[in-house]
Amino acid sequence: MKVVIVGGVAGGASAAARILRLDEYAQIIMIERSGYVSYANCGLPYYVGGVIKEQEELTLQTPESFWDRFRIDVRVRQEVTAINPAEKTVTVRTLDSGKIYTETYDKLLLAPGAKPTVPALSGVSSERVFTLRTVEDTLRIKHFVEDQKPKTAVLAGGGFIGLEMAENLVEMGVSVTIVQRPKQLLAPLDTDMASFVHVEMRRHGVALRLGETVTGFRQDGDSVLTLLEESEPLRSDMVLLAIGVTPDTHLAKEAGLELGIRGSIAVNERMETSVPDIYAVGDAVEVTHFVTGQKALILLAGPANKQGRIAADNICGGNSHFTGSQGSSVLKLFGLTAASTGINEKAAQAAGIAYDKVVLFPASHAAYYPGARSMAMKVLYEKESLRLLGAQIVGGEGVDKRIDVLATAIRAKMKALELTELDLSYAPPYSSAKDPVNMAGFMIEDLESGKVRQFHWNDVEDLPCDGSATLLDVRTEGEYRRGHLNGFRNIPLDDLREHLDELERDKPIYVNCQTGLRSYLACRLLTQYGFSCAHLSGGYSFYQVVTQEQQTARSAYPCGMEKL
């Protein structure tokens, strides 16, 4: 069997090694346009920043090591320019010599990946405007940074690569501005959760220009101007264009393969394309979202590697299935970890799924053991069915653990209430006896059994200020004094029982505290004394971070301030 693999990074390289483990007699040719195979594409920003010191560390395998260990014929700096499915051949161009040749295949695996989206803007080809995809791109940026010692950089785009590059450039002393059209960084997070990322970026001196549209670039001497639709141009020593990536599928398209959403390659669960004996994996293919069941593009290294293995099994006569991706991701940003799995509120709304949510701020480990730090956690579940839909967590230590536990629970199709039963490991340096994931389950249980009702930060501006409701802050006097929601009166939780007769029984009560725990306790108490009560999910601190970061009308307190 002769297998040609187009693309030698995550999915392609995984598949190549697996095919040979399954079929020692297979002849495998892996063709890669860049000069490197099986490189650490998720590590590239860290090489620019010097966190990864040696260039060799970026390349997990070389053409030589692939040959020595696997007898895989790796051809770098060669490009497949056409597929001829009828004759089962590919046309290959050697980049250095320009030589063109034809290669036959029994099975063809496409793993072309995705390329940085480069919009047709003026000045986009300036030598100071960079994109980051390959090792070569990385070296180009690294050399520029070392030679030119840029003091300022504009990053167009606030996704994974953009933010990782921002961190690495800041650590090198570069002053960084991120410009992007959406009003938040990191699309996998909802706007409220992204606020914590904004705070961290600003805390490290990164300027955020959210909601701004780049209209072009103009080289101006030793600097480059980033032109904005509604503001003055930004001058910087370099620009990194990281507004997104696009499946690199022109080859598949020209060969007549069926395409999926946004120009991706359509495949079935066996990673087979619409054309016999042609498989496709990785960032170029459309997948089924595990939570929504809808077609999706989820460009992550984890699924790509798994798909490579599955395609290899099937190429070798097996019957393996890729059962969908749920988009679990994690990102380090200075001292912050931001992670998500499943779907967020935006996606649930787009998919028409009726959901509810809890927001909590549990400690990473037992509060009495040094180093504990609270994390912001949001868990979504479907109303009625109570199945888990997704989670987002931002914080420090232990964020990746909780997101992976929740990712596993989602994969297992657990109901939200089952989170209360998870038997997770506990010792003071690692967790609390009730783990944050258990806590989310307890909160959902209380919500679903009607023990408590909640309102959210974006409901605050619509609270009645006309005296038809009681607005109550149950924090301590000191906390209240340091800042509170307009129109809210203060009765500390521990004093509440003594002041019940001051509350009007026929009016609904809206309660807030700092993070949502004491307001929950207050609501339980008030409900039992016959009051109608709802509490502010995530509390005053969540409201504050979110509304300040949004810099919008939402920061208007409910009462006594004009709405913009």
Add this chain to the structure above:
Amino acid sequence: MKVVIVGGVAGGASAAARILRLDEYAQIIMIERSGYVSYANCGLPYYVGGVIKEQEELTLQTPESFWDRFRIDVRVRQEVTAINPAEKTVTVRTLDSGKIYTETYDKLLLAPGAKPTVPALSGVSSERVFTLRTVEDTLRIKHFVEDQKPKTAVLAGGGFIGLEMAENLVEMGVSVTIVQRPKQLLAPLDTDMASFVHVEMRRHGVALRLGETVTGFRQDGDSVLTLLEESEPLRSDMVLLAIGVTPDTHLAKEAGLELGIRGSIAVNERMETSVPDIYAVGDAVEVTHFVTGQKALILLAGPANKQGRIAADNICGGNSHFTGSQGSSVLKLFGLTAASTGINEKAAQAAGIAYDKVVLFPASHAAYYPGARSMAMKVLYEKESLRLLGAQIVGGEGVDKRIDVLATAIRAKMKALELTELDLSYAPPYSSAKDPVNMAGFMIEDLESGKVRQFHWNDVEDLPCDGSATLLDVRTEGEYRRGHLNGFRNIPLDDLREHLDELERDKPIYVNCQTGLRSYLACRLLTQYGFSCAHLSGGYSFYQVVTQEQQTARSAYPCGMEKL
């Protein structure tokens, strides 16, 4: 409703707060023999060691705070001495005054915990022989350590408390010897996995006297002698007795409650005892093991807290169920994290469950990102059904994450092969594109589909040395030179294809490498060339650590050395 709660720590305190959240009108009396409630019992060793600096940090709540917030009547230094179920009363003794009184209840919750097992040995009541259960015990040890500045300590017992105390004493400059009857520390681990714990303890100067039995103690001036069955006594400045704990259930027994295994209190899923209106939770009760379905004693804070919540729900008229514990636990030991969930090999054998296992050494995160460290991971699954049974992991960063992911998978009753599909979050500082848990799944898949066969470290001494099998080491020449199994010849993996004709086709081949990856590749290759092949699970390094730590006949290499 009047509820009396006996015991005010994990389960009791959890239940008290929950009852009041559910029933503001409940009258709750919580009676605690020690002077403290809701204290951080898992943090006690760290207070002795000064990691937790303030005594106040150990007590999450005080009698006063319980009253202020919850109107719970907490009575410390009072002991319930008898239960009279017929009259629904308890007899209470006030420790300081000796006063005895009777308290009625509508519902009674027993949360008495477990007490350190103190065998009837001579000298056990010496003032230099300590046990650790309460805050008072902790203060006593802390004062002793500060006043007497002991230079040496003997810890009798190598469980959680013993090992945490060992670490804390060592960090204070005390020279520690651990003595215990079993030949390994940390019973939740199998002997092979415990070897890594032994290495770490010895590396920090802790002397291990495993397989030794303490027969008594003798105060001798300012030191205490620990008498051993078969060796000379050990002289030290102090002794900590931590050989285990026993459910503290004399009260339940005297009241005629049905007992479970090892003197525990029998309860149903609603945490009800055999006597109406009496509930029990925490370390004193028998639970159903989630994996084996058998009755078990699992004394951990996580289940205790969950049971407290469940009992509270039911006391207040709800219908909550505790669906069993799987014993997930984690322990910090100097730079090491040791964790486990589900059952280990010993338990599987005892329960008569046919199982298989994989052992692997994955990196905590992408190897090219700084700080990656390999962990030792063992995953057990049931033959035939392929359901996950348990896991043990020892290593550094990321151990607690993987054990919790596996704990969740076990709870969800996932099959071992489903580990391959887990969509876990990946970025270089946190994991690899194929997470360690995925890797365990891939290995099980290869094992179960017959793609590879393995043998284990304890099979090595039984390998044929008479030339009837080929023993092959596929590491590099350098690795082989630095140490190898006797009788094994070296052909590096990358040279294997060129040397196939040197291997006899009619003989089975046993292959080893360093950690089991290359030997797996070699077996795949050899199998396809028609050889019968098995590879050493965990590789040479696992074999070495385990056999050296066992210091037994097993350290005999298979060929050319005498078996002891």
